[in-house]
Each structure stands twice: as structure tokens, then as C-alpha cells.
Amino acid sequence: MISYIIRRIGQSIVVLFVVSFLCFGIFQFLGDPVLTLAGRYATQEQQELVRRSLGLDKPFYVQYAIFIRNALRGNFGLSYTSQVPVMRMILERFPASFELALVAMFIALTLGITLGVVSSLRPRSPLSRAIMAGSLLGISLPTFLVGILLILIFSVWLRVLPPFGRGEVVRIVGRWRSGLLALDGLRHLILPAITLGLYQLAVLLRLTRGGMLEALAEDYTRTAWAKGLPQRAVIFKHALRNVLIPVVTMAGLQMGELIGFSIVTESIFQWPGMGNLLLTAIYESDHPIIVAYVMFVAGLILFINLAVDILYGILNPKIRYD
Amino acid sequence: MIRRLLRSRTLNHYLRDPSAVLGSFLLLVLLVGAVFAPWIAPQNPYDPKVLTLQDSLLPPIWMEGGRAPYLLGTDDQGRDILSTILYGCRTSFLVAFSVILIAGTAGSLIGLLAAYYGGVLDAVTMRLADTMFSFSTTLIAMLLLGIFKGGGIPLVILAIVLTDWVRYARTMRGSALAVKQEDYVQAARAVGASNFRIMFRHIIPNAIPPILVVAAVDFGAVVMLEATLSFLGVGVPINKPSLGMMISQGKRFIYAGKWWLVVFPGSALISIVLGVNLLADWLREEINPRLRKR
Numbered sequence: 001m002i003s004y005i006i007r008r009i010g011q012s013i014v015v016l017f018v019v020s021f022l023c024f025g026i027f028q029f030l031g032d033p034v035l036t037l038a039g040r041y042a043t044q045e046q047q048e049l050v051r052r053s054l055g056l057d058k059p060f061y062v063q064y065a066i067f068i069r070n071a072l073r074g075n076f077g078l079s080y081t082s083q084v085p086v087m088r089m090i091l092e093r094f095p096a097s098f099e100l101a102l103v104a105m106f107i108a109l110t111l112g113i114t115l116g117v118v119s120s121l122r123p124r125s126p127l128s129r130a131i132m133a134g135s136l137l138g139i140s141l142p143t144f145l146v147g148i149l150l151i152l153i154f155s156v157w158l159r160v161l162p163p164f165g166r167g168e169v170v171r172i173v174g175r176w177r178s179g180l181l182a183l184d185g186l187r188h189l190i191l192p193a194i195t196l197g198l199y200q201l202a203v204l205l206r207l208t209r210g211g212m213l214e215a216l217a218e219d220y221t222r223t224a225w226a227k228g229l230p231q232r233a234v235i236f237k238h239a240l241r242n243v244l245i246p247v248v249t250m251a252g253l254q255m256g257e258l259i260g261f262s263i264v265t266e267s268i269f270q271w272p273g274m275g276n277l278l279l280t281a282i283y284e285s286d287h288p289i290i291v292a293y294v295m296f297v298a299g300l301i302l303f304i305n306l307a308v309d310i311l312y313g314i315l316n317p318k319i320r321y322d
Numbered sequence: 323m324i325r326r327l328l329r330s331r332t333l334n335h336y337l338r339d340p341s342a343v344l345g346s347f348l349l350l351v352l353l354v355g356a357v358f359a360p361w362i363a364p365q366n367p368y369d370p371k372v373l374t375l376q377d378s379l380l381p382p383i384w385m386e387g388g389r390a391p392y393l394l395g396t397d398d399q400g401r402d403i404l405s406t407i408l409y410g411c412r413t414s415f416l417v418a419f420s421v422i423l424i425a426g427t428a429g430s431l432i433g434l435l436a437a438y439y440g441g442v443l444d445a446v447t448m449r450l451a452d453t454m455f456s457f458s459t460t461l462i463a464m465l466l467l468g469i470f471k472g473g474g475i476p477l478v479i480l481a482i483v484l485t486d487w488v489r490y491a492r493t494m495r496g497s498a499l500a501v502k503q504e505d506y507v508q509a510a511r512a513v514g515a516s517n518f519r520i521m522f523r524h525i526i527p528n529a530i531p532p533i534l535v536v537a538a539v540d541f542g543a544v545v546m547l548e549a550t551l552s553f554l555g556v557g558v559p560i561n562k563p564s565l566g567m568m569i570s571q572g573k574r575f576i577y578a579g580k581w582w583l584v585v586f587p588g589s590a591l592i593s594i595v596l597g598v599n600l601l602a603d604w605l606r607e608e609i610n611p612r613l614r615k616r
Contacts, residue, residue: 015453026469136603140596141547144553147587148569152576152584163577253456257509260458268573282468282556294465298457305456 001313008309012302023291049237076292081284087291090274095176096166097266097273101258103180103189104197109251112146112201116208117198117240123213131205138202143261147195147268154191164270192269196262200254206218207250211243245316252308256301335608345600348593356411363405364391373400379575382582396573403582407590409563414594417479417558418544423536425483429490430526430533435599437475437490437498438521445528448495451488459485460544467556478557482547488539497529507521531609538602542595549591565591 042050060067070076074087082089115135119128136197155163167188169177179185216239224234263275270276274293281289330573336342343464355362365372378400381388394403425577436444454462459482466481467473474481507524515523551557552566560567572583 009450012386015449018453072555136599137592137596140542140592140599142548142549142553142591142595144566145569145591148573148576148584149588152581156576156579156581256458257460258458260460263461263464264554268556279554282464285471290465290469297461301456 004311008306012089012306015302016295016298020068020071020295021064023294024064026287028293033149069128071295076295077288079289080286086288087296089277090292090296091290092175092276093272093277095178096271097275099180100189100192100196100265100271100273101255101262103193104195104212104262105200105258106249107197108200108204109213112204113208113240113244113247115201116205117212117235118207120209120212120216121235123209123293132209135202135205138198139206141198141201143195143264144268146198147192150191151268161191163191166272178186181190192265192271195268196265198259199261200258203254204247204251207221208243208247211246212239215239215242248315249308249312252304252311255304259297259301330607336604339604341600342604345597345604348597349601352590352594352597353410353415355408356415359405359412363408364393365402365403365405366559367401367406367409372422375400379580381580394586397568397583398565398575403568403586406563406568407587410565410568411590411594413468413475413562413564414545414548414591415556417475417482417548418541420479421482421486421544422541424479425486425540426490426533428483429487430494432487433491433494433496434498434521434525434529437502438517438525444495446544447491451491451562454485454488455492460547461496463551464506464554464556471556472559474559475562478548478551479496481551482544486544489536489540490533493532494529495533498525501525502526535602535606535609538598538605542598542602545594545598547589 070321076086079086079089080085082158117133119131122128129272151163154161165188166179166185168182168184169179170176170181170185172181179189218239221234221239224238259275262273265271266273266275267279277289278293280286281293336475353438358368364476367373377392377396378398380392380396382403383390383397385394385395392402392404394404394407397406432447463481463484466478471479502525507520510524512522548557549569550564552564553570555567555570557566558564568587569584570593572580572587575583
């Protein structure tokens, strides 16, 4: 087990290096940082000064080594447009994105598993059919359309929920401001969280239902019924428990997709998170922000995948890594 | 031939599955509309000569202020919504078919070679596939298009292909690995069939059904991805029709109550994806009868 974990960490580090190399290549060969930093009307000497101060006169591998050394310290340079350290900009926006993703994942997991179990118990009942039709609609609706339709219904027509922004936030620790502790902040969270969570909800629902249908037909479930165990025990202790492992694993592996969709969600609801920062950076060709965002997100996803893998091994004694 | 088709089990299952019939109906209507858009659309919305600003932001014809020929109303440029939708569907189908064809072929070949030859090739491609799979396809395509700007529709197709081949490679590799151990493949090898012949005559035909299912599910995903990229402003260029861009431009007017700018293109988009997904569900069950609804 320990050797497996070490090997997986090693693999993650290799992937991070590959990503960093790609980022570095993009950073170097697209756009001219000298022109951007020195200004379009700089003289030849001024340009040379900037080039040397950035280390751009050194060979490629030396530059890459410098890039890695700075990256390890969390230093990805200054934003072209605002001249602020980009890592600070990203960390400032992280809480907003994190809370949105957390609430969305919570909605997806609780509702997805509950509805999945309900629809598996009587697969042919009208309720189950309605749930399945709803889940098909859920995976057929693009995230951005869900967001706009929710705004149209709840903000424009019914006027019950706010369509953009984060609302009132409360400071917890340092720079971390939370919208979860203020009523206004929670009201602002509802529509974006549903938008972001709906697709995951549908995926987890279908996965739970499929797993439950299989588990309920297994011999051990039949034995449990035959023993005269109460319905609750059979469904939750015998059937659902075996289904939860792949469902939770899937939820963990979907984190990458969740981050992708959070960019879309944040853009629709003008949510002050990292995704919106990335979009602005793309429009303005602000490469340091793009690079820092990619490295940050890559590290995050690799860490989550690693954690899921290890948890999977602990939860499922049938798996032995060697 | 026709009699055999009429009596076949596949057709029978299809006709008894109302959601599959509904799915293909939705898809067929939009496909015909998209293909024949230049002939049936009331207006060419990308010909500036026919647009008049006096006709901008008209509501659908059944509402007060709506007028012919603008069946579903007009946008802020005076473009007929119905015509723009038909032209936008053309882009959706063009991108989706191209991506499925290119990514499907390339991905399947990569998966096949990885499974057949194994070793370093297998290790490297599958590690790459795993890594790409754990990142969001939306994010990767968005970054590619955001960094290399201005490539038009071909670049959109390329960016989606680069994120999408992974699904096919994994599926093909799985099937090929399973089939490789079968007796008939071993027998073919024993009688001296070439690698090429074994791969194309014995392994591929067996791996086609799962690839078809993946392609059907993928079609909807690609349509959604193209719309999302265009919605974010990094996809199809602004002078080309696209459902995603229509919705993004219409969003500015929903607070003013101009819901038709968003709801109609949105419905078209949902119809394509839902239609494909309904068909894909049927195809999956047809190919893998164990999944048949209990």
C-alpha cells in the first residue's frame, strides 16, 4: 500500500512537471513579455534591460529552471494588466470558487444518491420514470443554458432570487470571506450552485440507480430479505453500501469537470471566483494569470485524484495495490 | 433485404421504444432544417443587406408587436431568430460530425495500437489519456482556443478533437485487450496472419459496437461543448452562426423581458442533445442486451 502511494505521488509529480513545461512553453513563445512590460515605445536599451532582468537572455533550460524555482515558491510573476502578483489574485478569489463548488457538490451528492435509490426501488413506477426523464434532461442541458434559464425564471419573471454577484459576505479568517454565514450570501449562492451541481447530480443519480438495480438482484440481498431483515437495513446496509464506493469515487473524479463548469457558471452569475479571473485573463491575453491558474488547478486535481485513489483502497478491502 | 429489415428484432425494439422514436424525430427535424437552411430559412441572417434595424427586437409573431415573416421574432441586429437558429444548427452539426469522425478514427487507432503492441507505447498513451481524462475537457479546449486565438471553425474542431480522442482510445483499448486473448485471434496468429490482418479483420469488427455507443453519447457532448465555447466567446468566430453565441448575445436582453432571444435557440440546442441522448440510450441497450430495462 505504501509503495503504491509513493508510486502514485511520483506519477503526479511527473504530470505536474509536464504541465509546467507546457505552461512555460506557452509563456515563452506566445506574446512578447518584454514588449508588454517595457511598453510599446521603449528604446532598445530599455528593452534590453527588461530582457536581462527577466532572464530572457539566458538559454532555454536555464530559464525553465528559474521558472520552476519561482513556481515552487508560488511566484508566477505579475499580471500584465494590473501589475499585481498573480498568485495573490488567484488565492484571493479561491474562497468564492471553493464555496460554490462545495455547495454544488453537496447538492449533487445528497440529491443524486437519494433520488437514485428511490428510483431503483420501483423502477417501473411513474415516480421513477419521472426521475429518470429528469436525469436525462439533466445530462442534456448545457450548464450555461441552465444558468440563464434559472435567471430568467427566478430573477426576471418571479423576482425571488438575485441573478448575479456574491451578496453579503462575512470575514472568517484573514482574507477568507464567506457567503455561507449571511442570509443574503446564501440567497446569492442558490442559483449558481444549482446550475453547477445539476449535471453532476444527474450523473451520480444514474450511477447510483444502475448500481442499486444490480445490487438488489444479487444473492446477498436476497439472503438479507429472506432472513427477514427490515427493509431499511436491506436497502441501506446491504445494497447501498456496496454502491456508494463507485459513486463517491466518481464524485471525486468529476472534480476536474466541476472546475471546468465552474468557469462557465461564474461567468454567467458574475461570481467573483477564479474562473471569472481566468476568462478575463484569456480575453486580455494576460499569460501569467493563465499559467498560474493552470498550475494551481492541475495541482488541485492531481491532489484530489490521489486522495480518491487512496481512500478507495481503504474503503474497499477487495483492492490490494502491489 | 427490406423484408428482412422489417422483420428484424432491432427495428421491432426501436418501434416499441417511444423515447428512441421521439429522439430520432427531434434529431431528424433539426438535421433537415440545418442542411437545407439556405433554401428554407426565411432570411439569410448573415447577409447584412437584408437586415434592417427597424425590425430589431421584434417579439414572436403571436405576441403583440410581432409580424411576418419573423415567426420567432428578431434579435437586436434585426436577424430573424428562426433563420439564425437553422444556420446555427448547421455549425453545431458540422462541428460535431467532424469531431466524431476525426477523434473517433484517431482515438480508436491509438487505442488499438496501444492494446496490440503494449509496452512503452501503451504505458505512455494511457497515462496521457488518464491525465487528460481527469482534467476538464471544457477547460482544456477553452485554454487551447484562448491561447491560439482567431483560428475559426477548423481550430474549434481541432481543439475539441485534442480533448476528445481519449474516450475512443480507452474504449478501443479495452475491447481490443479483451478480444486479443480470444481463441480465434490466437488461431489467426497461429496460421500466420499478419499483424495488420489480425487487427483489421479480427479485432476491429468486434470493437465497433462499443465505439458506436461512445460516439452516440459523445455527439451530444460535443454539441454542448461547442455551444459552451461559443457562449464564452472563445469558440466560433462572431461572424459565423452559432447557437451558443446567440444565447450569449441574447442574455443581455433577458432583463428587458426579451426572453425569445434565449429560449428559442436554447430549445434547439436541448432538442439536438436530448434527441441524440435518447437514441444513444436505445443503442446502448440494443447492443448490450444485458442492460435491457428490467
